[in-house]
Amino acid sequence: MFDINLFALFGQLLIGLINGSFYALLALGLAIIFGLLKVINFSQGALYMLGAFGAWMGLNYLGISYWWALFLVPLAVGAIGILCERFLIRPIANEDHLYSLLLTFGVALVLQGLFTHWYGSSGLPYAIPDELKGGFRLPFMYLPTYRAWIIVVSLAVCLGTWLLIEKTKLGAYLRAGTENPQLMQAFGINVPLIVTLTYGFGVALAGFAGVLAAPVYSVSPEMGSNILIVVFAIVVIGGMGSIGGAIATGLGMGVVEGLTKYFYPEASNTVIFLVMVLVLLTKPAGLFGKEA
């Protein structure tokens, strides 16, 4: 069973990295929202699904190409997120975290139900754009161009976001605003606006990931709930709210999962939770989290 073929192993490692960059992108949105708003956003998966459906609707109803969708759909999803934050989450912002968790979970169920009602449960077709068809023949595997594109663009977005939050003045406001909102407001900074925009940005990332996923995964109402739990585990392993942690853990868990798929496929959707248990037992705040 463990006859290791080095080429095959390289292939699995690369695939792990590709999936990992995808996880990183989704985990990043969750980490930002939790880090700055302290909201555990269960609707992230549904918004990811919305992104994929947005790409499909754009193409089929409005003739919007993949490339425009990549730019426009996250804006639209972000706008929906902003409305959600403003009218649903904010009224309960001072309650226990459980309230916002349940609320976002409810929003996810509603969205999923609506799309099942409108488009059915089987999913919709979405072709890979012509520019990204084909692939490269590496010595150890065939790498589709689209997968290479996923890894490049996800990492670029992750890195950009990390720099924005950790290294710019705007990012400093964001971090300060969550540390001590009263003090920030005393300095004349509009904290509620920052919070709303942050939430919008966080869910826009999910929408972006959804567009990226549309050509390679099944565009179906269930797609978000399938992936969300894994992404949550990744955020927990990385340390709730740690942005760098989410990115690094996303990549790492992609590789761990990829290797599991090679050696013992039956465990591939459990292995991440196993890691989560081990991490929580030894470092309750997560690998990159600060102890509370």
Add this chain to the structure above:
Amino acid sequence: MNVMRKTLLISAMVAAGTTAQAANVSDDVVKIGVLGDMSGVYADISGQGSVEAVKMAVEDFGGTVLGKKIEVVHADDQNKPDVGSVIARKWVEEENVDVINGAVASSVTGAVTKFMSSKEKITLIAASASHAFTTKACSPFNAHWTYDVVSLANGTVKPMVQSGKKKWFFVTADYAFGHALEKVATGVISNNGGEVVGGVRAPLGTTDFSSYILQAQSSGADVIALANAGTDMVNALKTAAEFGVTDMVDVAGLLVFTPNAQALDPAVAGGMKLTTGFYWDMDDQTREWSKRYMARMDGKIPAMPHAGAYSSTMHYLKAVEAAGTDESKAVMAKMKEMPVEDFFSRNGYLRKDGRMVHDMLQVRIKNADERRDGNDIFAIEQIIPGKDAFLKLEEGGCKFALES
């Protein structure tokens, strides 16, 4: 309403001196319960479509049988066996449901048929895949209608092995259905001189299949068999096409419903062969029925379980009429006696063990340039006679059918 009916029933029973009237139809109504996944992953292949199909059968039959009204009720089993059997119990014990048409997930069907048999009531199985309901878990009250794993494997796998595709690799959904499909297909492969060179068991709901596809590719197989269904099948096939595998080896989807085929880009799925119990665009008869169905379902084409739901209901009602009663044993005897011949079933008959044997279709998914529109998805390659498609009665090991 329920309470009212109960009160009425009780007063009727009191009036009749606690014995039911000599009426041949119990409680003066023939009630059909449609059980299905109304909102989950199987909603497109059962759900509202099955409810409409059963209602169509009732309307086409005339709305009454033996002078009594036919009523249709429906419920969502959520693909959970416990939910399914609770609904079945409530229907039979409190609402006087005479027959259940439905349940999709084989686990739910297993629970429901077991309960129904204990109450001596008929279950018409139109959507489930497992062949257990007519073999080791068979019952005199089961009628398995549309297809099963054996007919899928025989229809799709056999011709491919015989045409020289000898080496097979399985990508199997890691639960009962996937295991059953793999086991049956493996039997067909080895009986026809082929061999299985490898396989992976992928958990249900796997999003990314690229790792498995790479393993399949390096196994040297001629055919990658997808022993999974729904979104899993779609994701696996999309990945196979993306990684250029479909250009080099054949991919065989062992269970593909029309909505799944519609969820795939023709560039990805075009050319793939599969087996189905029904295709809406086969001939004038199927088109006539399908157009009426589509008019009621926002233009969605019927999948094979929907056609099976209609056909089985219609046959049941005809049998009630012929038997002159809705008593299950008498009805089942008539169902097994009369041939099943309609737009869905060709050369069909309900065998002793409850298997409805009918012709199956081997089809090919059309390429983009062959399609008139989004509903034009299959080209029929071959008609597989029922006797070649399904497991033989003697091979199934259904005790009561072999003894009688």
